[in-house]
Amino acid sequence: MPLPGLWSRGVEFGDDALTFVDYVHPAASVCAEPVLSVGGIRDVDPAGFPPEIRTTAGETLFVSKLREGDLRQFAERHRIPQIARPDIWMRLLEPFLDTTIGHGRQADTDGWLRERGFSEAEIARARARVGPMMTAYNELLWEWEDLNLSDLVLASASSPDAGLYWWAMGIADRAAVE
Missing domain, CATH: 2.30.29 (PH-domain like)
Structure with a gap:
């Protein structure tokens, strides 16, 4: 956070x-x-x-x-709409928290993502793409409750890969208001 x-x-x-x-x-x-x-x-x-x-x-x-x-x-x-939307990245980044995530919780998280149109392969690819960076980031932060899009933005701020930033934004923008 x-x-x-x-x-x-x-x-x-x-x-x-x-x-x-x-x-x-x-x-x-x-x-x-x-x-x-x-x-x-x-x-x-x-x-x-x-x-x-x-x-x-x-x-x-x-x-x-x-x-x-x-x-x-x-x-x-x-008159700009004020909308709280679900945080897709919070769920995608859950495995990189500084805590042990039980199988049941991980299954619930992945089920939530699948309900929003993510395939298991897409979930795995997203986590693989950001995994090393988010692991290194959270070794300094020690966050055990919530990593989200803002953390991903911070973690990737020194990366020369602008494609990563816009890819992450595209995933975040898929969130539907519940």
Whole structure:
């Protein structure tokens, strides 16, 4: 789980746009074009940890938990939907937690993913692709409860593989609101 202030390195809430400064992942769209207009925002989850902004392009951007109120007010002012969605990556990353996951829990998790259209082969491929990176990341973090998309973004921030970032965003964007 990222530190509450980690994402605060750079979001400014303007009248009709957000400006990101020094975003944590170099492959993020806001690194090339730091201004995200209201029209480019599909929905937000201010209550997320960390709070999420989902773009019309299917990207999930994060802001500091310290800016939750600002994001909520911005969304209300512009009538941007505030939606909490299921976290697919939390389930995909479960095997990399610093705890023993029982067979029953793993079967429940994988069943949840299959109900959302993931085949067993796709689940295995996703875990294999991020496994070494997430294992190394969590050796430092020692998270035993929740690894999610924000952790994957942080873990891959130094990777030169921009394809990994956008692949992860595509998987996250498959989450249907329950």
